[in-house]
Amino acid sequence: MSATGIGAPVRRTEDFRFITGKGQYTDDINRAGQAHAYFLRSPHAHAEIVKIDASKAKAMDGVIAILTGDDLAADKIGGLICGWMIHNKDGSPMRAGGHPALAQGKVRYVGDHVAVIIAETYQQAKDAAEAIDVTYKTLSAVADIDSALKKGAPVVHDVAPDNTVFNWHLGDKAATDAAFAKAKQITKLDLINNRLVPNPMEPRAAVGDYDAGTGVFTLHTTSQNPHVARLVLSAFIGIAPEHKLRVIAPDVGGGFGSKIFIYAEETVCVWASKKVGRPVKWTSDRTEAFLSDAHGRDHVTHAEMALDDKGRILGLRVNTKANLGAYLSTFSSSVPTYLYAPLLSGQYNIPAIYCEVDAVYTNTAPVDAYRGAGRPEATFVIERLVEVAARERGEDPALFRRKNFVTQFPHQTPVIMAYDVGNYSASLDKAMDMADVKNFGKRKKDSERNGKLRGLGYSAYIEACGIAPSQAVGSLGAGVGLWESAEVRVNPVGTVEVLTGSHSHGQGHETTFAQLVSDRLGIPLDQVAIVHGDTDKVQFGMGTYGSRSGAVGMSAIAQALDKVIAKGKKVAAYALEAAEGDIDFKDGRFSVKGTDKSLAFGEVALQAYIAHKFSGQQLEPGLKETAFYDPTNFTFPAGVHICEVEIDPDTGVTRIDRWTAVDDFGVVINPMIVEGQVHGGIAQGVGQALLEGAHYNKDGQLVTASYMDYTMPRADDLPSFAVGMTSTPCPSNPLGIKGCGEAGAIAAPPAVINAITDALGHENISMPATPQRVWQAAQQSQRKLAAE
Amino acid sequence: MASVTMTVNGKSVTATIDPRMLLSSFLREHLRLTGTHVGCDTSQCGACVVHVDGRAIKSCTALAISLDGAQVTTIEGLAADGHLHPMQEAFREHHGLQCGFCTPGMIMSAVDIVNRKGAMLDEHTIREELEGNICRCTGYHNIVKAVAAGAQAMAATKVAAE
Numbered sequence: 001m002s003a004t005g006i007g008a009p010v011r012r013t014e015d016f017r018f019i020t021g022k023g024q025y026t027d028d029i030n031r032a033g034q035a036h037a038y039f040l041r042s043p044h045a046h047a048e049i050v051k052i053d054a055s056k057a058k059a060m061d062g063v064i065a066i067l068t069g070d071d072l073a074a075d076k077i078g079g080l081i082c083g084w085m086i087h088n089k090d091g092s093p094m095r096a097g098g099h100p101a102l103a104q105g106k107v108r109y110v111g112d113h114v115a116v117i118i119a120e121t122y123q124q125a126k127d128a129a130e131a132i133d134v135t136y137k138t139l140s141a142v143a144d145i146d147s148a149l150k151k152g153a154p155v156v157h158d159v160a161p162d163n164t165v166f167n168w169h170l171g172d173k174a175a176t177d178a179a180f181a182k183a184k185q186i187t188k189l190d191l192i193n194n195r196l197v198p199n200p201m202e203p204r205a206a207v208g209d210y211d212a213g214t215g216v217f218t219l220h221t222t223s224q225n226p227h228v229a230r231l232v233l234s235a236f237i238g239i240a241p242e243h244k245l246r247v248i249a250p251d252v253g254g255g256f257g258s259k260i261f262i263y264a265e266e267t268v269c270v271w272a273s274k275k276v277g278r279p280v281k282w283t284s285d286r287t288e289a290f291l292s293d294a295h296g297r298d299h300v301t302h303a304e305m306a307l308d309d310k311g312r313i314l315g316l317r318v319n320t321k322a323n324l325g326a327y328l329s330t331f332s333s334s335v336p337t338y339l340y341a342p343l344l345s346g347q348y349n350i351p352a353i354y355c356e357v358d359a360v361y362t363n364t365a366p367v368d369a370y371r372g373a374g375r376p377e378a379t380f381v382i383e384r385l386v387e388v389a390a391r392e393r394g395e396d397p398a399l400f401r402r403k404n405f406v407t408q409f410p411h412q413t414p415v416i417m418a419y420d421v422g423n424y425s426a427s428l429d430k431a432m433d434m435a436d437v438k439n440f441g442k443r444k445k446d447s448e449r450n451g452k453l454r455g456l457g458y459s460a461y462i463e464a465c466g467i468a469p470s471q472a473v474g475s476l477g478a479g480v481g482l483w484e485s486a487e488v489r490v491n492p493v494g495t496v497e498v499l500t501g502s503h504s505h506g507q508g509h510e511t512t513f514a515q516l517v518s519d520r521l522g523i524p525l526d527q528v529a530i531v532h533g534d535t536d537k538v539q540f541g542m543g544t545y546g547s548r549s550g551a552v553g554m555s556a557i558a559q560a561l562d563k564v565i566a567k568g569k570k571v572a573a574y575a576l577e578a579a580e581g582d583i584d585f586k587d588g589r590f591s592v593k594g595t596d597k598s599l600a601f602g603e604v605a606l607q608a609y610i611a612h613k614f615s616g617q618q619l620e621p622g623l624k625e626t627a628f629y630d631p632t633n634f635t636f637p638a639g640v641h642i643c644e645v646e647i648d649p650d651t652g653v654t655r656i657d658r659w660t661a662v663d664d665f666g667v668v669i670n671p672m673i674v675e676g677q678v679h680g681g682i683a684q685g686v687g688q689a690l691l692e693g694a695h696y697n698k699d700g701q702l703v704t705a706s707y708m709d710y711t712m713p714r715a716d717d718l719p720s721f722a723v724g725m726t727s728t729p730c731p732s733n734p735l736g737i738k739g740c741g742e743a744g745a746i747a748a749p750p751a752v753i754n755a756i757t758d759a760l761g762h763e764n765i766s767m768p769a770t771p772q773r774v775w776q777a778a779q780q781s782q783r784k785l786a787a788e
Numbered sequence: 789m790a791s792v793t794m795t796v797n798g799k800s801v802t803a804t805i806d807p808r809m810l811l812s813s814f815l816r817e818h819l820r821l822t823g824t825h826v827g828c829d830t831s832q833c834g835a836c837v838v839h840v841d842g843r844a845i846k847s848c849t850a851l852a853i854s855l856d857g858a859q860v861t862t863i864e865g866l867a868a869d870g871h872l873h874p875m876q877e878a879f880r881e882h883h884g885l886q887c888g889f890c891t892p893g894m895i896m897s898a899v900d901i902v903n904r905k906g907a908m909l910d911e912h913t914i915r916e917e918l919e920g921n922i923c924r925c926t927g928y929h930n931i932v933k934a935v936a937a938g939a940q941a942m943a944a945t946k947v948a949a950e
Contacts, residue, residue, distance in 0.1 A: 018888030019876040021823015021863035028822035201827045201889040201924050253889030254924050286828040506887030506925045672883050683927030707832035715918035715928040
């Protein structure tokens with residue numbers, strides 16, 4: 001391993017601009033002559049718009065234009081789309097209600113977009129918004145799953161009179177029923193996967209700019225996938241043909257899924273820039289982000305596990321109701337279906353699984369992918385069930401897991417996935433060792449002496465990453481292929497630019513991708529530039545989510561690098577007057593086998609461009625290669641996290657005393673960055689388990705709409721983490737990478753809740769396990785103890 | 789409109805501004821010092837932390853007009869004579885940042901913590917003192933390490949200078 005190659009903890013090249021305040025985020029970008037947009041949002045969860053009177057507002061200082069849904073319709077601008085078709089059990093398509101970027105006749109959640117005010121300054125636009133007189137006819141709202149499914153409930157979309165988007169299922173019902181019929185033990189759980197707000201620290205923003213001279217629109221936006229944004233804005237929403245629309249996602253301050261989607265605000269800004277003949281800029285404030293960023297999770301689940309007399313799992317039956325909010329966001333329908341149920345087998349050998357999912361419209365913000373997307377929900381179901389099943393049997397939960405682990409690979413689960421490789425016991429062993437599980441009993445006694453409750457919780461998670469084989473996802477309803485592209489441009493002096501369709505918003509691609517190039521081409525890191533996030537530079541790409549940038553994005557780069565080396569050998573053969581088959585490439589030099597004749601990579605690059613040693617008939621000049629990499633399977637990162645908590649029963653405060661994570665991500669390019677991803681994921685998972693919860697009241701008002709009401713994990717809520725690794729390289733991609741971005745957020749919630757319930761001695765606690773809830777649960781523990 | 793004069797990163801600036809303009813907007817929009825970020829508008833997240841007269845404040849909660857005559861240092865003014873501040877170096881060395889959005893505020897707060905609490909900071913103190921800065925990416929693990937290392941480096945630099 002070289003100091004900068006694969007496996008080296010290289011310090012990040014992108015950091016200099018961030019630590020000196022020179023990052024260029026969307027809100028840092030200002031276009032000459034720009035105007036500012038402010039969105040007037042619905043204060044009601046559900047209402048008909050009777051009339052919008054903007055006459056007073058239009059006359060106010062600085063106001064340039066006030067536009068509504070009628071203006072969008074007049075310009076034939078299409079609605080926002082959902083790009084994944086799910087079919088009902090009976091084969092009929094899901095029921096997708098219209099989703100105009102500005103409301104047309106009706107608003108469906110608090111924060112829905114009623115009008116946009118464009119003014120000289122942001123403050124003027126905001127002032128004018130207050131002067132717009134909207135007459136609403138308010139309607140009763142449905143703010144949660146249960147109220148939406150009640151007979152006679154208010155209807156969110158006419159296309160779905162029972163508020164059901166789809167009722168979907170996966171697995172073999174008959175085989176599962178048969179497994180339950182012969183079971184000796186059935187473990188049952190009711191689970192709520194709490195609703196979360198993703199909350200990247202950079203709020204969403206957009207700057208639309210129409211150039212009347214060329215007819216080209218430019219959109220700077222906070223996006224995880226600018227190419228998909230361009231495709232959707234062009235082909236579906238109809239802003240402009242693709243070659244007349246440039247989308248740039250510059251530095252992006254975190255995404256966690258919420259910046260995958262194509263939202264109303266960027267659509268309106270880019271459209272309005274032509275309408276008003278000025279660049280139009282919008283930046284969300286934090287409360288707008290709470291109201292209108294796509295939320296995550298929000299499942300209600302009943303799950304049952306069937307076991308034989310030896311404690312072997314025979315079957316799993318899951319019924320989930322998923323809240324998708326008021327409109328179907330871009331990939332919302334895939335999250336509680338194909339990103340969820342196929343992971344219910346966990347790390348276990350389960351012969352029969354049947355999962356039913358009802359997706360529901362409510363008068364709340366749209367719900368879509370948030371870090372992990374479906375996989376944390378699945379992991380919460382299986383890891384809580386396994387834990388409780390072991391406890392019911394009086395078995396050690398680690399041994400119980402080990403007994404049911406998949407040990408033979410490849411392993412076909414009953415729910416689509418074919419696990420390619422893994423070693424689940426190795427992660428469990430290492431995690432138990434690092435967590436000093438053998439002395440847990442002693443620590444528990446020490447806590448008890450101090451009047452505290454101590455608990456230990458496992459989470460043996462698996463995820464499907466490296467999303468995804470295009471043909472496979474196409475057959476499951478995806479509207480796009482999920483390959484990735486790369487272009488490697490070698491300059492005449494041998495420096496290299498890599499253009500990638502992946503997008504970095506914290507993941508450190510400028511470093512890790514350059515490490516791969518340095519490793520393969522034998523050139524220093526500082527001679528490599530990674531270019532991403534601009535549709536005028538990169539031809540096309542699918543972006544970053546689903547832990548796909550390493551497994552898919554870097555695999556595309558590896559393929560393009562192979563082509564560069566192959567072409568380089570041809571050029572070197574002419575330059576060194578040798579046969580192509582006699583050229584070796586190693587450590588940055590092309591050499592003739594068995595001789596001391598060689599040329600450095602940069603010298604061959606120059607030869608490729610000056611083309612003096614070969615005619616253009618024999619070989620095309622230049623050194624630039626492109627690859628589109630389409631994976632052949634998902635990747636399956638897996639691992640074991642162990643959480644140890646100490647609870648003060650008098651205050652209900654849960655303190656995480658130690659956290660151990662052992663993950664198998666296959667080949668790791670940069671362990672420093674990978675560990676950082678694990679830390680961040682755990683923090684978000686702990687946030688879900690202990691602190692975070694988006695709460696709407698029964699009228700559909702979001703009660704938790706700022707950092708004063710929604711508890712974000714802070715430094716003093718978390719411990720330092722012990723992170724270890726095991727490795728079984730992924731066999732389905734050229735680099736052996738599995739992906740690491742979501743693991744922590746997937747693993748953490750059940751680890752925390754299993755630890756808390758272990759401490760409490762009963763299962764009656766739901767997320768977030770706030771001090772109030774834990775205090776109440778601890779009272780119940782004491783009553784239980786007293787009764788015994 | 790009202791006139792305000794202050795010293796920002798060692799340079800005197802005078803501007804005529806809307807009296808309701810926040811210091812964060814003044815820095816970002818008037819002076820184009822976009823390293824100071826606004827992440828929450830409610831004084832919770834700390835992405836907007838700058839130093840005013842040597843103390844860390846949240847610039848999203850200060851009216852620019854109230855700071856007439858003040859000395860303001862932003863993230864852009866932290867590196868002196870072309871050399872990174874030891875706390876900036878520590879954040880890079882210990883991977884104390886991912887997306888970078890909270891980073892300027894984190895670094896400005898970290899320097900302030902060292903100024904107030906000294907260089908020997910234990911983990912508990914650092915975590916408590918970072919209560920006013922939210923990071924969504926790192927889980928704070930590496931930020932805590934960076935602040936501890938940066939504090940020691942600041943002390944060493946000071947000793948070397950003396």
